[in-house]
Amino acid sequence: MKLPKFITARSTVIVLFTAISVALLAASSIPQRSALGGKTPAWVEKLPASLHGVSDLLGLDYIVGSGWFASLVALFWLSLLVSTISQYTATRIVAGRIPAMTLPHESIRLDIPLSAFTNLAHAVGYQLAGSADDVHRYVKNRTGYWGNFLLHVGLVTVVFFSLVYVLTQHRVLIRLTGQEIVRLTPANVQELHGVLPLRQKLPYSVVLKALEPRFWANDKLEYLSSELYFTDQAGGEPQRVDIAVSDKSKYGPYIVYQANAYGRAFDLEFESARGEILRERLFLPYPPGRDVAGYGEMTVSGTDFVLKGKFYADAERKTMKPNLSPLTLRLFRGKDLLGEAAIAPGGRAQLGPLTVRCSQSEWWTDILLDGTRGTAGIFTGFALILAGVLCSYCLVPREIIVWESDGAIYVQHIARRFTQFYREEFDDIIQNTRITGDI
Amino acid sequence: MKSSFALVTGIHWGAVVIYVVATIMVVVGQFFDKPKLVRQGFVASIPGLILHGAGLAIWWRMVGHGPYIDRFEVLSSNAWVLLLAFLLFTIPFPKLKSVGIVVLPATFILVALGLFFSPEMKTLPPTFRSLWLILHIIFYKIAFSAIIIAFSFSIFYLLLRRDRLKKLAKILPDLAGIDMYAYRFAGLGFTFWAIGMLAGSIWAYQSWGTFWNWDPVQTWSLVTWAVFGIYLHLRRFFSWQGERASWLFVVCFILTIVSLFLTPLFESSIHAEYFK
Numbered sequence: 001m002k003l004p005k006f007i008t009a010r011s012t013v014i015v016l017f018t019a020i021s022v023a024l025l026a027a028s029s030i031p032q033r034s035a036l037g038g039k040t041p042a043w044v045e046k047l048p049a050s051l052h053g054v055s056d057l058l059g060l061d062y063i064v065g066s067g068w069f070a071s072l073v074a075l076f077w078l079s080l081l082v083s084t085i086s087q088y089t090a091t092r093i094v095a096g097r098i099p100a101m102t103l104p105h106e107s108i109r110l111d112i113p114l115s116a117f118t119n120l121a122h123a124v125g126y127q128l129a130g131s132a133d134d135v136h137r138y139v140k141n142r143t144g145y146w147g148n149f150l151l152h153v154g155l156v157t158v159v160f161f162s163l164v165y166v167l168t169q170h171r172v173l174i175r176l177t178g179q180e181i182v183r184l185t186p187a188n189v190q191e192l193h194g195v196l197p198l199r200q201k202l203p204y205s206v207v208l209k210a211l212e213p214r215f216w217a218n219d220k221l222e223y224l225s226s227e228l229y230f231t232d233q234a235g236g237e238p239q240r241v242d243i244a245v246s247d248k249s250k251y252g253p254y255i256v257y258q259a260n261a262y263g264r265a266f267d268l269e270f271e272s273a274r275g276e277i278l279r280e281r282l283f284l285p286y287p288p289g290r291d292v293a294g295y296g297e298m299t300v301s302g303t304d305f306v307l308k309g310k311f312y313a314d315a316e317r318k319t320m321k322p323n324l325s326p327l328t329l330r331l332f333r334g335k336d337l338l339g340e341a342a343i344a345p346g347g348r349a350q351l352g353p354l355t356v357r358c359s360q361s362e363w364w365t366d367i368l369l370d371g372t373r374g375t376a377g378i379f380t381g382f383a384l385i386l387a388g389v390l391c392s393y394c395l396v397p398r399e400i401i402v403w404e405s406d407g408a409i410y411v412q413h414i415a416r417r418f419t420q421f422y423r424e425e426f427d428d429i430i431q432n433t434r435i436t437g438d439i
Numbered sequence: 440m441k442s443s444f445a446l447v448t449g450i451h452w453g454a455v456v457i458y459v460v461a462t463i464m465v466v467v468g469q470f471f472d473k474p475k476l477v478r479q480g481f482v483a484s485i486p487g488l489i490l491h492g493a494g495l496a497i498w499w500r501m502v503g504h505g506p507y508i509d510r511f512e513v514l515s516s517n518a519w520v521l522l523l524a525f526l527l528f529t530i531p532f533p534k535l536k537s538v539g540i541v542v543l544p545a546t547f548i549l550v551a552l553g554l555f556f557s558p559e560m561k562t563l564p565p566t567f568r569s570l571w572l573i574l575h576i577i578f579y580k581i582a583f584s585a586i587i588i589a590f591s592f593s594i595f596y597l598l599l600r601r602d603r604l605k606k607l608a609k610i611l612p613d614l615a616g617i618d619m620y621a622y623r624f625a626g627l628g629f630t631f632w633a634i635g636m637l638a639g640s641i642w643a644y645q646s647w648g649t650f651w652n653w654d655p656v657q658t659w660s661l662v663t664w665a666v667f668g669i670y671l672h673l674r675r676f677f678s679w680q681g682e683r684a685s686w687l688f689v690v691c692f693i694l695t696i697v698s699l700f701l702t703p704l705f706e707s708s709i710h711a712e713y714f715k
Contacts, residue, residue: 222562245566246565246567368648379640383637386630386633390630393630418622421616421619421620
């Protein structure tokens with residue numbers, strides 16, 4: 001079997017389509033790194049060491065970013081491309097064909113001159129598309145012939161750019177704390193990569209200068225924006241980038257997104273009875289209402305203490321604006337409550353066996369840098385598919401074939417789809433002429 | 440603010456009254472074979488549509504966002520788009536007027552239902568600020584209108600096959616024609632649903648940097664669209680028509696209702712603010 005035939009064979013297409021569907025189904029049912037901001041899913045860590053190699057080889061924790069998935073998509077794309085070329089040839093033939101001289105049985109005889117019929121056909125949108133000897137072909141909605149071809153081009157475009165997306169995927173999730181310069185290295189950001197080893201170069205550093213949440217009267221979030229400063233190299237000139245939810249910005253090869261997550265980060269210093277100092281940062285989500293606290297918890301490093309914290313936007317609970325509300329902390333060991341304290345930034349308190357000091361409180365938020373390529377192409381492809389569907393669906397090509405014979409004309413109506421639906425249009429033309437009899 | 444609120448509610452009730460009158464004229468005209476009365480009924484619905492549109496515009500200005508969050512505004516705007524799309528579709532397809540006995544009552548029932556849900560002024564989350572969101576919603580509303588029309592034809596088909604609605608049979612196309620109209624409008628609904636999903640994924644990409652995240656509303660929408668695809672595929676390539684196709688379309692319609700109006704109520708998702 002020749003390659004083009006094999007690649008477009010129904011069985012090949014079904015196998016490829018099924019394999020891609022099964023892979024996508026698996027990717028949506030098995031926890032993937034892509035859904036965890038690049039972190040390895042827990043199920044991978046629980047696997048016996050002997051299976052780690054298999055999992056890595058098959059890319060089971062990131063199926064759509066694996067080489068074998070990219071190969072399947074590439075083959076599918078090749079199949080579509082070959083099919084599109086055939087579609088082009090077929091459409092050209094259909095759009096330009098002239099019917100045979102033989103009169104079909106279902107034609108209608110009209111005793112009017114061809115010019116009179118042409119005028120009637122023109123009036124309802126039929127244009128002469130070709131003539132050969134005494135056969136004439138009038139077509140309405142010629143563009144409609146290209147609907148299927150356009151649909152195929154759209155499919156080829158979508159699959160091609162999906163492949164580009166899968167190969168070049170590079171997403172970087174960064175948590176920023178106000179005024180803190182974050183050096184961006186693969187070690188301290190969460191990255192998600194595609195199949196290709198090519199990476200967009202990470203900016204050298206970023207700092208969150210300001211975060212501005214605005215609230216509606218009912219305390220719901222109205223607007224959230226960040227003022228960021230990126231640098232490209234050590235000592236480089238910082239470049240300001242403003243982002244907000246639903247208002248992304250561009251920085252170098254990246255699109256920078258503002259995530260919805262934000263809150264206050266509390267820098268805490270713990271001192272044990274033996275004088276050991278531990279420094280921790282507690283990230284708490286911002287309270288969702290003035291009467292509701294933002295809650296969070298963490299394990300204190302190197303201990304079995306669990307620290308739970310909460311704070312209100314405003315100590316008096318009158319506004320959503322941050323208003324020096326104290327941080328309430330509870331220290332647990334297992335289920336035992338060891339101590340509870342409320343401290344303001346700069347304050348110190350005893351928390352069970354530990355002394356805790358809140359050195360500062362700042363905003364935190366997450367941002368996303370997306371350096372993936374191909375998204376615009378995917379959307380363009382979808383637009384082409386829809387244009388193709390609309391073309392073949394709303395611009396159904398209809399033809400009237402006219403044979404000149406025996407001093408009369410014989411006409412036949414052909415619609416590529418919904419023949420009955422468009423029959424009335426043809427009947428109206430016939431009604432305007434004198435029907436002399438069917439043959 | 441209270442006076443504007445009363446004004447919008449009053450305008451909506453006014454539109455409901457006009458729609459009811461238009462419905463009575465169309466239904467009586469169709470059942471008693473009075474084409475003039477039917478025509479007058481359709482003409483009478485136009486002032487209702489204008490009044491209703493004005494009510495929606497005032498509401499839009501009052502709440503500062505399009506009609507896509509609160510149940511009242513969602514149902515009211517769905518009704519408005521349904522009637523407008525229907526009246527526009529009747530220009531190229533005059534036989535569509537027979538569906539008026541379903542579309543006109545559906546319009547005033549949707550508006551009245553919205554009013555019974557007590558209109559609320561809801562605030563817009565920051566992720567809902569996008570032109571693509573507006574396009575996403577408009578396309579879904581057009582799809583919903585086409586689906587209601589296709590559903591009406593499917594039901595007509597099933598009833599006429601059982602010798603019901605005989606009085607209506609005179610103004611309807613023949614059975615094959617009814618089946619064909621159901622097919623065509625199902626295809627139109629499918630296409631606009633697809634455009635709506637595409638606009639939605641562009642909105643998601645603009646807002647969150649990801650164009651699909653399998654949230655329950657998205658997943659149900661995709662499932663519904665796929666079932667519509669199966670319906671069209673079976674019709675085109677496996678010659679499904681008539682009774683079988685009509686029943687399958689009833690299933691599609693139920694899925695549409697679940698997808699548009701029920702999943703946002705039961706599941707938390709990025710669409711969580713909508714219709715609650």
